[in-house]
Amino acid sequence: MRDVLIALVICGLMLQIPKRPAVGVMTFAWLSLMNPHRLTYGFAFSFPWVAAVGGLTLVSLFMRPGQFKLPRNALVITLILFMAWMTITTPFAFEQERAWGEWNRVMKTLFFALVTMGAINNTKDTRLFALVVILSLGFYGFKGGLFTIMSGGSSRVMGPTGTYIADNNDLALALLTIVPLVWYLYLQEKRRWLRWGWALLALLTIAAVLGSYSRGALLGFGAMLVMLWLKSRKKMVTGTLVLLVVPLVVMFMPEQWFGRMNSIGEYKEDGSAMGRVNAWRFAINIASDNFMGGGFLTFTPRMFRIYAPDPNDVHAPHSLYFQVLGEHGIVGLILFLVFLFLAWRTGSRVMRFCKNNPELKWASDLAAMCQVSLLGYCAGGAFLTLAYADLLYDVVIILVLLEKVLISKDALPIRQPAPAAQSAPAALESRPA
Template sequence: MRSVFLLGVFIVIVCAGASTPFVFGMGYIWVDLFSPSKVSYSILTEIPIALVMAAGCIGTYLVMDRKSPPKFNIITFLLILFALWITFTTFRAALPGHAWIKWDFAFKAVTFSIFLPYLFRTRVQLEAMLLAIVVSLSGTFMTFGVKTLMTGGGYSMNLGLLSGNSGLAEGSTLAMVVACSIPFQIYLMRHSLIFPKHWIVKLGFLGFQACSLLTILGTHARTGLISLGVLAMVYWWLAANKIRNALIVLVAAAAALSVADDSWLDRMSTVTEYNTETSALGRIVVWKWTWDYVQDNPLGGGFGVYRLSRYTQTIINEDGEEELYEVAGKAFHSAYFEVLGEHGYLGLALYLLIILLAVLSLRKTKKKTRDVPELTWARDLSTAVMTAILVHMAGSSFIGVAFQPFIYYYVAIAISLDQYVRRVYEPQKAGRGSRKSQLKNSRKAV
């Protein structure tokens, strides 16, 4: 039954996308995040659905939807440069067999983010992109959240639809990505044009947010706790009534702690015990190895170079005695050390610069739309995307997700939003009724 339902969704997307290219873009995001070929038991497992969606995006755009394309900008240029650079480092990779496997999906993640602003250009289209992200994730966090409520969750437990230990099947990654999606859920609840203003719609989004929080806690991932903490801090900082919001956060935290089981509390308590907890210590050890490696290899070692890592560190065992702890072939467990080790100083500089410029673009958009009531939604969307980026940057400090698609979606939204506001917002000019023009363009561009 699941396979038939997912096949039906696939057919609907293909049929709708044939006349509306951005629907194919939504379909690509669905394939990227929901992974229907892994969730389905049959049928879709035999269809190259990612290829179909990508070909549909490009083909239908070229044939029928090339009006008002985004202008070439510095972020797009850096994304192209970054894609070329990771290709160059792959050609000279220390482990080419492993490198080209990862290059395949990493290159797609970077380059497709360049194309997304061509598909999502209006307010409704941007909202559709957010819905594609949230709904695709909901298949996992709704299932995970409900099961957490029933069982209490647990570390390394696959309570979602996906199995394995990579992507959204990995607890730390899932917790961080779901935390990043909460600002989008709140934005959609407040500003959706696709859904009517109705209490049932609001209740549905509140249910999404509740299951998101349950999923983050249910993974027992310390990355999730850090991501949630950063999210709470950002919302507190942005709040007009900081005292009230601080009290809400404290009450929510107390409620969560009151129902948390001992295993969750025990795992969270190891956050600062880096010299006794082997998982945290392993991260520090491989980070040291990475730093030493790039001193001799400033261009990086290509994808998968962490497999060469060898390092020893002193650890305090359960008896309080010192012993040597050896790490061999441990993954980077940090997006920043991942890029540094695989693509060197230039790769890391490009990666960070892309994110920085996206944030600056969003801040500029927020400032530009602050006093334009018709663009309140754009101001709030820029805040939501900035929040998601900040949460991602904090969480990805401890997991290797530099080439997962999430951050590139946020960058693409930043580009699209900037281009939209540039297109519909006209600065006041001498002798012209700019206010009237703003209203006219804003309505036309929806």
């Protein structure tokens, strides 16, 4: 029954794509982030829904070329250069078969990020896209938060099987990133009952992050909460809720959770932590010896025997920065960091543009919360291998779309309040002879 329901929903959305390509990119984001088909047990589980939706969207855009307007700015150019550089490094990768498989996956993600930037051209669809991103992962925040509370935090929250958020650490970073965007919905909501519903979802998502037992996510969580308070318009309400988190953690989380978190300060005695340090030094060594890095998925036992200080302690990079450095060298890391910097700057530009316009308060709030999300992702991602996950680029897409529909030369004119009607004599006097 669940398979049929998911299939009907997706097919219903696909019927709308030929008329509105924007529906296609939103459906693509929903399937990529939430993976609803992975919650089924029959034919829908393995059906290539993402490929079907992506292909139909591209056909729709080909038939309607006037609806595709890719912004021409430094951020988009940097993303394209990053993609080009990864394509250049892949033929020189040390693990060729593995590298090309990963190149194929990453290029699909980044290519469709560009497609999304070009297919959405108005504020309504920009807000809808943001809502799709929020709810796609908010579902797991709600579900995981309830699970954490009902289990007393004794079991780890995990993501759906066969997805990029299946691991508890990866799910934690995704949920951590989505909390500020849920708070954006709270800031914008006028109906009291729904406003507090968004606040509840934010708290449940935080509970799910804590219930994941991810130490990397906890470090990012602390940095994100401070920035969330600084960026929020309702600092009193936000500060109160932030302060409530600490006693709630003390009250509900079990002793084993505190034991896990306290091990952060004992990294020298923690085999997992020292394994990460070994992987980071491996990334530095391989990038120092090879201008193009080791290529995609180069963190293998064979390569560790050559470049790692401890060749027997093989680990994934556990850091999006060292991941990019090890796989694509210093040039790849520079392009990646410039991309993140330009994304942050785009958010600041949108906020300045909206500052004195009450009608655009929603856009200012959304840009600010996207910046908080980026900070949380970059802080938590310093200890997780998620440099090419869809969510990071979806947050950046929101910022690009805000700039596109509000500021760029292709943006639609913003409605201004109608001027007071002139008197008939004044109107006549103002006419040219």
